[in-house]
Every structure is written in C-alpha cells, then in structure tokens.
Amino acid sequence: MSQAMKILVIGGVAAGASCAARARRLCETAEITVLERGPDVSFANCGLPYHVGGEIPTRDLLAVQTPATLKGLLNLDVRTRCEAVRIDRAGKRVEAKNLVDGSSEWLSYDKLMLSPGAAPIRPPIPGIDDARVFTLRSLEDMDRVIAATEAGMRAVAIGAGFIGLEMADQLQRKGLSVELVELQKQVLPQLDAKMTMLLESELRHHEIGVTLGDGIECFVPTPDALECHLKSGKVLKADFVVLSMGVKPDTQIARDAGLTLGPRGHIVVDHFQRTSDPDIYAAGDAVETAELVFGDRIALPMGGPANRQGRIAADHMLRPGAAQPYPGSLGTAIVRVFDVAAGVTGWTEKRMREANKPCASVIVNDHQHATYFPGARPLTLKLVWDTRDGRVVGAQATGSEGIDKRLDVIAASIQGKATIDDLCHLELAYAPPFGSAKDIINLAGFAATNLRDGLFEQAGELPFGDAQIVDVRPKPVADAFPLTGSINIPFPTLRANLDKLDRSKPVITVCAFGKMSYFAARVLAQSGFDVKSFSGGIKGNIDPRSPAKLPTA
Ligand code: FAD
Numbered sequence: 001m002s003q004a005m006k007i008l009v010i011g012g013v014a015a016g017a018s019c020a021a022r023a024r025r026l027c028e029t030a031e032i033t034v035l036e037r038g039p040d041v042s043f044a045n046c047g048l049p050y051h052v053g054g055e056i057p058t059r060d061l062l063a064v065q066t067p068a069t070l071k072g073l074l075n076l077d078v079r080t081r082c083e084a085v086r087i088d089r090a091g092k093r094v095e096a097k098n099l100v101d102g103s104s105e106w107l108s109y110d111k112l113m114l115s116p117g118a119a120p121i122r123p124p125i126p127g128i129d130d131a132r133v134f135t136l137r138s139l140e141d142m143d144r145v146i147a148a149t150e151a152g153m154r155a156v157a158i159g160a161g162f163i164g165l166e167m168a169d170q171l172q173r174k175g176l177s178v179e180l181v182e183l184q185k186q187v188l189p190q191l192d193a194k195m196t197m198l199l200e201s202e203l204r205h206h207e208i209g210v211t212l213g214d215g216i217e218c219f220v221p222t223p224d225a226l227e228c229h230l231k232s233g234k235v236l237k238a239d240f241v242v243l244s245m246g247v248k249p250d251t252q253i254a255r256d257a258g259l260t261l262g263p264r265g266h267i268v269v270d271h272f273q274r275t276s277d278p279d280i281y282a283a284g285d286a287v288e289t290a291e292l293v294f295g296d297r298i299a300l301p302m303g304g305p306a307n308r309q310g311r312i313a314a315d316h317m318l319r320p321g322a323a324q325p326y327p328g329s330l331g332t333a334i335v336r337v338f339d340v341a342a343g344v345t346g347w348t349e350k351r352m353r354e355a356n357k358p359c360a361s362v363i364v365n366d367h368q369h370a371t372y373f374p375g376a377r378p379l380t381l382k383l384v385w386d387t388r389d390g391r392v393v394g395a396q397a398t399g400s401e402g403i404d405k406r407l408d409v410i411a412a413s414i415q416g417k418a419t420i421d422d423l424c425h426l427e428l429a430y431a432p433p434f435g436s437a438k439d440i441i442n443l444a445g446f447a448a449t450n451l452r453d454g455l456f457e458q459a460g461e462l463p464f465g466d467a468q469i470v471d472v473r474p475k476p477v478a479d480a481f482p483l484t485g486s487i488n489i490p491f492p493t494l495r496a497n498l499d500k501l502d503r504s505k506p507v508i509t510v511c512a513f514g515k516m517s518y519f520a521a522r523v524l525a526q527s528g529f530d531v532k533s534f535s536g537g538i539k540g541n542i543d544p545r546s547p548a549k550l551p552t553a
Contacts, residue, residue, distance in 0.1 A: 381396070383420070
C-alpha cells in the first residue's frame with residue numbers, strides 16, 4: 001500500500017486554508033498539517049476594520065474557523081502559535097517552533113505550501129516604535145486598536161489606500177475625530193486622480209481631516225498626545241495612529257531556503273503556483289505571479305487571488321494533469337467610504353502611461369438604474385483600452401450604488417478579452433429598479449468607439465488655453481452653479497446661436513455629465529467648428545460639493 005501524501009502548509013489564513021481545504025476534498029488519505037504563527041487560523045482579515053467601527057458587531061464573526069472546527073470539518077492538523085522557522089529542502093522537512101513552550105520539531109513533507117502572507121510596512125521613522133502606533137493584520141492587532149479607541153478620541157490614519165480609507169471611515173463612525181494623511185496628492189492612489197474626487201469630498205463631508213501630498217516625518221510623544229510631525233511642518237495631535245502604508249511579503253523563510261524571489265522579495269511562482277523547487281508551492285500576498293492583461297509580473301496582496309491560488313496549488317499537488325493554470329491577477333478592488341464607493345479593475349490610465357502602453361480613456365456619467373425609477377443615484381465610470389486593438393484593459397467606477405456590479409462586469413469582460421465594441425453590445429439585466437436599457441457600461445462602449453471613430457474629440461486636460469468654453473447646461477443650473485470663464489448657451493438653443501461663437505477659435509463644450517457636451521460637440525463639428533467635449537463633464541472633474549469652478553492650472 002502506498003504511503004499517504006504529506007502536505008505541510010505554512011500560514012493558515014486565506015491562501016493556506018484554501019489550499020488545505022481543497023487538498024482534503026481531493027484526497028481523504030493525505031496527512032495535512034497547517035502551521036500558523038498567530039493564535040487564529042482562517043480568520044476574516046478583510047473584516048477587521050469593520051469590527052473596529054462596530055459595524056461587524058461581534059468578534060466571533062471574524063474568527064471563521066478554529067483548529068477544532070477544521071479538525072472536524074476537514075480532518076486537518078492545525079497548529080496555531082506554531083512558527084515554521086526553517087526549510088530543509090534536501091531533507092524535505094520543516095523546523096516548526098512551538099511559540100507557547102519554545103520547543104521545536106522537524107516535520108517532513110511530500111509537498112510544501114508557503115502562504116505566509118505579507119506584513120504591514122513600518123518604515124524606520126523616529127518614534128514609530130511608540131506603543132500607540134498600530135498596524136492592522138491580525139485579530140490581535142484589531143483588539144489593540146479597539147482598546148486604543150476606548151482610551152482616546154483622536155486618531156491619525158496614515159496612508160489613504162484601501163485599508164486606510166476603511167479605517168478612517170470606521171473610526172469616524174465610532175465617534176472619533178480622524179485625520180487622514182496621504183503621501184500622494186490624492187486619496188486612493190491606486191486610481192486615477194479624477195476618479196477619487198468623490199471619495200475625498202465624502203471624507204471631508206464627514207469631517208475627516210484630509211492631508212494630501214504630505215508624509216510622516218516623525219512621531220513625538222508629549223504629555224497630552226502623540227504628535228505626528230509631517231514633512232510639510234504640519235503637526236497632528238493623536239491619541240493613537242494607524243499605519244496603512246502598504247505591505248511587504250513575509251518571505252524570509254523562502255529566501256533562507258534559496259527559493260527564487262522577485263525584485264521586491266516575493267516568491268516567484270509559475271501558473272500552477274510552483275516555486276523554483278517543484279515540491280514547494282506558494283500563494284497569496286507572498287508571491288509574484290502573472291498579470292492577466294499583458295502577462296507582465298505582478299504582486300497583488302488581495303483576498304480573491306490568494307484564495308484561488310491556494311486552491312490551484314492543492315489541485316496541482318494532488319491531480320497535476322487536471323489542474324487548471326492560474327490565468328493571472330487582474331487587480332479588482334473596491335472600497336466604501338460612508339455613502340460613496342470607488343474601485344478599479346485592471347489597468348488605470350496612469351499605470352498604462354507609466355508603462356508606455358498605448359491607451360485611451362473615456363469618463364461617462366449615468367445612474368445605477370433608470371432615472372425615472374425612485375432612488376436613482378449617479379455613478380461615474382472610466383474605461384481604459386489599448387488603442388492598438390481596442391481591447392479593454394481597465395476600468396474605475398465611483399458613486400453610491402452599482403459600483404461593484406459595473407466593476408465586476410468589466411472585470412469579466414477583460415478576462416474574456418473584450419474590446420470596446422463588445423461593451424456596446426453587452427446585454428445586461430435590465431428592468432427599471434435594476435438598470436437602464438443602455439447601461440453605463442454600454443455608454444462607455446459607445447463613447448469609446450465614438451472617440452476611436454473620430455466622431456468627437458475630448459478635452460480632458462486642463463487648462464484649456466484660449467479656447468471658448470461653451471457651457472451647454474440649462475440656464476437655471478448655470479446660474480446657480482456658474483462656470484467661470486464660460487458662456488452659457490443651453491444645448492436646445494445652440495443651433496440658433498452659432499453666431500455667438502468665434503469661428504476662428506477652438507471651442508470646448510462643457511456640461512454637467514459629459515453627455516450634452518458631446519451632443520453639442522457633434523452639432524458644432526458638423527457646423528465647421530474646431531471643437532472638443534469636456535470629458536466626464538463638471539461632475540467628473542470638479543468636487544461635486546464645491547461651486548462649479550474649473551481649475552485653471
Ligand atoms: P494572510 O491572510 O496574511 O495569512 C498569512 C498567515 O501566515 C498569517 O496569519 C501569518 O501569521 C502566517 N505566517 C507567516 N509566516 C509564518 C511562519 N513562518 N510560520 C507560520 N505561520 C506563518 N483583500 C481584499 O481582496 N479585499 C479586502 O477588502 C481586503 N481587506 C483587507 C483588510 C485588512 C485589514 C487586511 C489586513 C487585508 C485585507 N485584504 C483584503 C487583503 C487580504 O486579506 C490578503 O490579501 C489575504 O489575506 C492574503 O492571504 P495570504 O494567505 O497570502 O496571507
């Protein structure tokens with residue numbers, strides 16, 4: 001009788017637990033051992049901010065499994081507070097240290113899974129070791145932050161990426177006074193700047209102090225606060241600080257074992273999650289893998305990829321011939337801040353341009369469902385495509401409702417290698433409470449193909465130089481929210497007022513959402529004007545809560 005396969009998993013949360021569970025479902029006889037350094041296994045780390053704010057009311061809801069439940073459900077040998085400290089590749093064994101009693105033992109494996117995740121970055125800033133400076137990765141970290149919220153009311157969140165925004169939102173919901181600091185000049189730097197305006201406005205609307213384009217210089221303890229000294233000289237007083245400055249792969253054990261790592265320390269894996277050692281697999285935040293659109297290399301610390309990669313690793317360990325390769329990571333992500341959501345899938349325009357990949361983009365505005373149905377809420381969608389073949393490479397969306405749906409549809413379209421023409425023809429679920437006969441995704445396809453086909457040109461970048469700015473919004477709207485430097489000719493009156501425009505000067509048409517300005521641009525272009533439509537309209541370019549004033553620089 002052949003011996004049972006020994007599968008050893010290092011790290012028992014997203015990728016590790018997914019691998020172990022799949023392995024058990026494929027093989028009842030395998031000996032599956034999971035080593036987890038922390039006290040908790042398979043917990044919901046994505047839910048941590050929401051328990052800090054109290055929106056997830058009970059801590060137990062986050063502790064999805066325990067070693068006992070995993071023993072019962074999956075017959076796994078899960079050892080918490082047990083750290084893998086060394087891999088002996090030649091001997092196919094791992095040294096495991098019991099963190100409770102300090103004892104060590106060597107565990108042998110046939111297949112080893114590395115899913116150690118990533119650790120929050122704590123740069124060597126003076127004062128960063130103060131006990132009031134927290135990061136968030138584990139349930140224990142969360143407990144410490146919650147204890148801090150009970151001891152003081154002033155929080156500074158450093159880093160306005162996904163986790164930083166969630167923390168700012170949750171701490172404010174809990175009644176704390178919150179300051180958010182971000183090194184880049186926009187919140188959520190993972191998105192193109194214009195697509196984050198609504199988020200920033202929502203943060204300020206909820207009285208969160210937002211400091212952009214500034215970094216932390218040092219932390220200074222004083223009798224009444226922990227002072228956060230920023231590079232600009234600004235000082236924020238805090239009772240505690242939450243750092244969300246990104247993560248770095250927790251891969252020292254793989255480095256020590258001589259496995260191939262990428263330039264930033266991620267474990268390099270192939271499409272079946274195999275490392276440079278054929279008996280060692282890796283998945284999750286610790287790995288660098290293929291990128292879905294262009295096949296570049298990417299490291300993406302996100303829950304979806306981690307879980308799916310863990311499953312693929314188990315497939316390949318136990319039925320290599322049938323395992324399906326990992327197609328690559330896309331980077332689909334979303335965040336909610338109070339009443340606003342924003343997210344991204346695939347490539348942003350910024351990233352495409354930095355990588356010198358030819359691209360074009362449109363920004364379209366509409367509502368999540370028919371405007372005549374009660375509860376219609378505006379949303380904005382930015383579509384990015386490769387101008388060589390029209391393939392959709394990315395999208396960003398922001399608004400209150402229906403953001404996830406649009407990102408998901410476009411994520412699936414990108415995976416199916418859809419072009420901007422395909423988006424025009426996507427047949428999506430429509431009845432008035434759910435959508436529109438022409439969904440905003442179709443509209444994005446229309447706008448993109450119109451642009452490609454030369455039916456209009458768009459003015460996206462400010463300033464507009466000496467162009468005539470023609471505001472085609474209705475007069476009452478233009479009077480209420482005047483647009484500095486423009487002349488107001490409401491669209492229905494445009495054809496009768498062409499003589500008001502100087503034919504020797506270029507024209508830029510502007511409206512609230514970018515749709516009427518497109519219609520107006522078509523009228524003017526066919527009347528011989530050199531005309532561009534302001535992409536995304538006022539809504540897509542100007543803080544929706546401030547008077548409509550186009551920035552001039
Ligand atoms: P982890 O889940 O981090 O698990 C790794 C585990 O390995 C850790 O528990 C660690 O203790 C253990 N370990 C490390 N080294 C050893 C060792 N030598 N021996 C034993 N054990 C070891 N992603 C999303 O897609 N959407 C979200 O909304 C989202 N929100 C998040 C919110 C927060 C606060 C955090 C922290 C993350 C969030 N993520 C989110 C990211 C997501 O949780 C991670 O991408 C995912 O958990 C990565 O899975 P992993 O298995 O690679 O690593």
